[in-house]
Amino acid sequence: xxxxxxxxxxxxxxxxxxxxxxxxxxxxxxxxxxxxxxxxxxxxxxxxxxxxxxxxxxxxxxxxxxxxxxxxxxxxxxxxxxxxxxxxxxxxxxxxxxxxxxxxxxxxxxxxxxxxxxxxxxxxxxxxxxxxxxxxxxxxxxxxxxxxxxxxxxxxxxxxxxxxxxxxxxxxxxxxxxxxxxxxxxxxxxxxxxxxxxxxxxxxxxxxxxxxxxxxxxxxxxxxxxxxxxxxxxxxxxxxxxxxxxxxxxxxxxxxx
Amino acid sequence: xxxxxxxxxxxxxxxxxxxxxxxxxxxxxxxxxxxxxxxxxxxxxxxxxxxxxxxxxxxxxxxxxxxxxxxxxxxxxxxxxxxxxxxxxxxxxxxxxxxxxxxxxxxxxxxxxxxxxxxxxxxxxxxxxxxxxxxxxxxxxxxxxxxxxxxxxxxxxxxxxxxxxxxxxxxxxxxxxxxxxxxxxxxxxxxxxxxxxxxxxxxxxxxxxxxxxxxxxxxxxxxxxxxxxxxxxxxxxxxxxxxxxxxxxxxxxxxxxxx
Numbered sequence: 001x002x003x004x005x006x007x008x009x010x011x012x013x014x015x016x017x018x019x020x021x022x023x024x025x026x027x028x029x030x031x032x033x034x035x036x037x038x039x040x041x042x043x044x045x046x047x048x049x050x051x052x053x054x055x056x057x058x059x060x061x062x063x064x065x066x067x068x069x070x071x072x073x074x075x076x077x078x079x080x081x082x083x084x085x086x087x088x089x090x091x092x093x094x095x096x097x098x099x100x101x102x103x104x105x106x107x108x109x110x111x112x113x114x115x116x117x118x119x120x121x122x123x124x125x126x127x128x129x130x131x132x133x134x135x136x137x138x139x140x141x142x143x144x145x146x147x148x149x150x151x152x153x154x155x156x157x158x159x160x161x162x163x164x165x166x167x168x169x170x171x172x173x174x175x176x177x178x179x180x181x182x183x184x185x186x187x188x189x190x191x192x193x194x195x196x197x198x199x200x201x202x203x204x205x206x207x208x209x210x211x212x213x214x215x216x217x218x219x220x221x222x223x224x225x226x227x228x229x230x231x232x233x234x235x236x237x238x239x240x241x242x243x244x245x246x247x248x249x250x251x252x253x254x255x256x257x
Numbered sequence: 258x259x260x261x262x263x264x265x266x267x268x269x270x271x272x273x274x275x276x277x278x279x280x281x282x283x284x285x286x287x288x289x290x291x292x293x294x295x296x297x298x299x300x301x302x303x304x305x306x307x308x309x310x311x312x313x314x315x316x317x318x319x320x321x322x323x324x325x326x327x328x329x330x331x332x333x334x335x336x337x338x339x340x341x342x343x344x345x346x347x348x349x350x351x352x353x354x355x356x357x358x359x360x361x362x363x364x365x366x367x368x369x370x371x372x373x374x375x376x377x378x379x380x381x382x383x384x385x386x387x388x389x390x391x392x393x394x395x396x397x398x399x400x401x402x403x404x405x406x407x408x409x410x411x412x413x414x415x416x417x418x419x420x421x422x423x424x425x426x427x428x429x430x431x432x433x434x435x436x437x438x439x440x441x442x443x444x445x446x447x448x449x450x451x452x453x454x455x456x457x458x459x460x461x462x463x464x465x466x467x468x469x470x471x472x473x474x475x476x477x478x479x480x481x482x483x484x485x486x487x488x489x490x491x492x493x494x495x496x497x498x499x500x501x502x503x504x505x506x507x508x509x510x511x512x513x514x515x516x
């Protein structure tokens with residue numbers, strides 16, 4: 001069973017890497033070096049000072065921006081979702097703001113916040129906020145009326161209601177929003193570093209490309225892909241904990257039909 | 258204990274108007290077990306929501322222990338028909354029963370002992386660690402009853418709580434609720450569309466007319482206090498009472514059907 005799942009998980013990537021290896025083995029094309037050289041560059045480039053100088057700052061900015069977006073999105077989303085009037089008032093504005101592609105905001109944010117860490121964090125927040133916020137609004141709005149009545153009858157109010165009813169009931173949607181936000185966050189982490197930066201993964205990849213360090217550039221792309229995979233695996237582990245009840249409930253509902 | 262005076266509820270929609278309850282007046286005494294029956298669509302759930310303070314009536318007043326109801330009154334618990342939607346699916350059975358006690362601000366040790374007692378009272382002492390959706394429908398409704406029992410209400414409202422379970426489970430739950438009522442000495446109003454169930458359970462059966470509803474009849478159930486699924490239901494007095502209720506309901510639906 002475990003063997004089978006491992007094969008299913010790693011089979012296709014293994015085949016693709018092998019195909020890349022073989023196809024590029026004798027390549028003399030300057031822009032498409034052999035995979036062996038890219039991997040060597042990978043080892044030399046990333047397992048050294050760059051891990052601290054470039055990878056860590058990138059991830060730190062992503063972590064701060066993502067966390068701020070998550071907290072703000074949930075807080076504002078709960079407030080809007082709980083009030084039909086607030087919802088009617090804010091809906092058009094939210095739809096408009098969501099429709100703006102976040103990379104467009106980079107020049108604007110630079111005007112406001114300069115070119116430091118604050119700018120990069122703000123760019124990440126400005127992209128990650130919307131999926132979390134809009135999904136939270138939906139989740140809070142869709143709380144089962146019988147459950148809400150139950151809470152009223154038993155005088156479950158205030159923070160107890162927020163923690164045990166509102167946030168839990170909305171958690172499947174909040175998690176969906178958080179998942180979308182994570183992939184947007186990774187993209188924006190890189191993009192924000194391509195403008196006026198002096199460190200970070202995006203900055204380094206662009207730097208390599210401009211200085212014709214092609215195997216190193218490819219290795220940076222590889223590293224970004226791997227980071228994305230690791231982050232999504234981590235996300236899944238958290239999701240399994242937070243939404244264990246939801247998946248169980250869904251499985252039961254499917255079984256009884 | 259539970260006073261309903263001149264209760265009226267009209268739903269106003271865009272361009273249409275539905276009168277669910279025309280004029281209801283009745284009273285359930287302290288410690289009494291009253292059943293409320295009526296034809297389907299007679300506004301039973303609307304009435305129950307008004308009694309529980311979940312819905313504001315158009316006119317009239319509900320009093321619990323002499324206090325006018327403006328929101329859900331303290332010391333009143335409700336067991337809803339949709340057990341699957343009234344239990345918190347992300348909380349384990351124990352936590353579901355415990356949640357209202359947390360809201361009351363009881364200390365942890367006290368909460369634990371109340372939860373233990375309540376789960377034992379409904380025969381679920383071993384199911385505390387399960388999630389509600391891992392249990393059968395009947396067991397889920399037992400959890401909802403345990404939650405109400407642990408809350409120690411003085412008035413308990415039940416909205417067709419056994420409508421969605423199979424016949425055998427239903428009989429067990431009926432006996433369970435008689436047992437709970439006696440032990441808690443709670444004032445109980447049990448809403449159902451099942452005439453046999455109403456007569457079997459209650460000390461009194463209040464028959465509602467079709468919507469817009471009024472009280473059509475108010476019958477005392479003079480069956481012995483010790484009830485049993487086999488002998489009580491075979492008692493000639495039981496069949497006599499159920500015939501009375503039946504003909505009342507028949508008449509009110511027939512009246513409605515004729516122009």
